[in-house]
């Protein structure tokens with residue numbers, strides 16, 4: 001029987017197309033994996049108390065914590081409030097200050113600890 005000279009090329013073509021599909025599916029699998037990894041990652045590496053205060057509290061209490069409008073200065077707040085009282089204000093709000101600005105209790109505590117140190 002005479003060999004068809006095109007057979008090697010046909011084999012290479014079949015092999016190549018097969019490889020393409022294979023890599024394509026492997027790639028799809030990896031894509032799912034990567035996408036899921038992104039979702040599982042924690043939202044942010046815990047921001048420092050100072051960063052949270054600057055981004056969340058400063059709009060009312062002033063960038064330099066000096067207070068503005070009806071929001072009192074946070075500088076020196078440790079002179080008349082304890083860490084526990086500050087935690088309570090952050091968690092439950094008070095007067096015109098909304099409750100629940102910071103949800104994570106551990107972070108509330110960190111912020112309170114940081115704030116009493118601000119003179």
Ligand code: HEC
Nearest residue numbers: 056057060070071072077086089090094095096097101102
């Ligand atoms: C929407 C504006 C607003 C934001 C945002 C806000 N506060 Fe306040 N905060 C106030 C007001 C107004 C008061 C005064 C409440 C009152 O009348 O008793 C206050 C009071 C306080 C007090 C008590 C001060 C004192 O001398 O008794 C602390 C402590 C405090 N805020 C901390 C924070 C922290 C920490 C954040 C950020 C997580 C924050 N606040 C965000 C408006 C705000």
